[in-house]
Amino acid sequence: FLFLAVVTSVSLILIYIRFREKGLLARSAWLENTVRDKTAELLKKRDEIDGMKTRFFTNISHEFRTPLTLINSAADELIDENEPGKRAGRISTIKRSSGRLLTLVNELLDLARMESGTLVLKAEQVDITSEIRLIWQNYISDADRRKIELGFESVPGTISGWFDKEIINKIMQNLISNALKFTPENGKVQVSLAEEECAGRRAQGAGEEKPCIKIEVSDTGKGIPQEELPRIFERFYRVRNSDTPETEGTGIGLAIVDELVKRHYGSVRVESRLGEGTKFT
16 A cells, blocks of 8 residues: 555656646747747837938938038029129028028937936926017018918917926927928918816916916928828837928927927827828917
């Protein structure tokens, strides 16, 4: 009986060991497959990011090259030109192109500051109505040159709040210049400003409800494909329906807008239909 008990015990132990070994082998195979799949996924993601960065640096090179070429060409013509009318035109080209270069440099600096965490909000009490109206006025001549109607509307009186004026300028400049860039001749770009309820959001340190400030920039341009909208605020991402060199960009402007709006405890969204236009809120 003792011998039978020993044999039975040894057999059970061997069966358990064999069963345990199969279980370990199965789990090892599962882990290997999981690691292989995750590695392939990470490699694919890395290749996608590398591709986006490569396209970004290619695009930024073209973005710098175009205004630099225009500046050099206009400067050369100024040297050989004595007619006041033509000279004014060349100087205007230099002004626009140098402004575009300055915008690109500022976008790159803003991106670097956000990456390093050194972008700090410097808020002050601001009349946001007057501030945005001033920014809007700066684009009237550009809109006239492009034969685009540039409108502005706001509620009566003033709307004030705590804002970083420099950041508000960056946000609005990006949205208005984009709207003008993608709107054809005889089109319209509208900047609107209003107050509305904030769906439960409260001012920090205050018990009462405070209104939200809603800013809209809409245009009657060619619009954005619906499948592109979810990625419109991603860094380095560009809408792929750009069909002229003028409408190509770096892919960081709207990403910066999204980040800067969030720094003001706000949010930004986009609505668009092909052939009808786009509205950023």
